[in-house]
Amino acid sequence: MADMRALDVETHSIPFFQRYGSAARMLHWSVACLVLITWPLGMMIGFAKKDVVSAFYLLHESFGFMVLWLMLLRVGNRWLTKPPQHSGSRPEKFAASVVHGGLYLALIIMPVSGFLATNAHGFPLKWFGLFEVWSPIGKTPDIAWTLSAIHTWSAWILLTLLALHLGAVLMHHVVRKDETLYRIL
Template identity: 35%
Template sequence: MSNPVERWNSVSKGLHWLFVILLLSVWGAVELHEFYERGDPMRGWFMQLHFSLGVGVLMLLALRLYWRARHKRPQIEGKKWQKALSSLTHGGLYLLILAMPVSGIVMRQLFGRDTEFFGLFAVPNLFAKNPDLGKQIAFLHKDVMWPALLVLVGLHIAAALWHHFIVRDNTLTRMLPQR
């Protein structure tokens, strides 16, 4: 039988916190574009940043899932229902972190627009222009998946804080950088 892992390895921790920074940046870019009028170059710059960071989320997610599959991770602490809820929340987070950028890319393609990654390359177009379908994907992206992602992130944070301050176990500290 293999030895249990007590803490997350440093790469897993780094990828977790890089995701936090990247997701906050994606959100910040789309929010900041609202401060500029249509036609203002800064509005377009922030949207391009949003799209590039979204593609970056996909690339980081691929790396994170690969790393997660190849390395041991600590056991989830808590009662059976807590472990089930934790697994469900993490699964939902991974699903939405995948679905958000994919739906954003598909939406742009359906509106006949390219999606570039910091001007280095464009995501290949797989869909013909179809603005009506694009509007439906936009609704899912902005009005269904985004609020769902916020709920799951909030639940994830609340659970970490609950474990740390109420239960007083090491769930949160296992993901923090070592002192």
């Protein structure tokens, strides 16, 4: 294992201590993969045939619920471990902090509002069809559409923040050719 770390440091010329910890990296990529599954599933619900809509909802909600729990673990990990310093100017560091904070916020608000909206519309979450998840609100039609709107808006905000995040990754990796990307790999 030590040899792999040395190779990693030599290959990317970034000291091991300047990388995110293994838990942070694992959580980052797990959430990223789940978002890349969950977001399109949610978008496809409106286009799916009626006989498969419930399957799309089941998968979308179940993966979204996993995003919520992984994000809560990410927040806990962030509180317990110090992330490596960002390189760049003060405005770049500020922009990175705002985008990362916005991503964290959107990735918590979106699954919470989706979960509550589904429940408020009268449909309990059945996680991958295995068991029903307890609902703190139950069927509440008065707030269902508000929660759905929050869920939809947070999805578009998330997409915007993700585009900014990926744009910054490309700028660092392709244009500046610096080591920023390797910190999270």
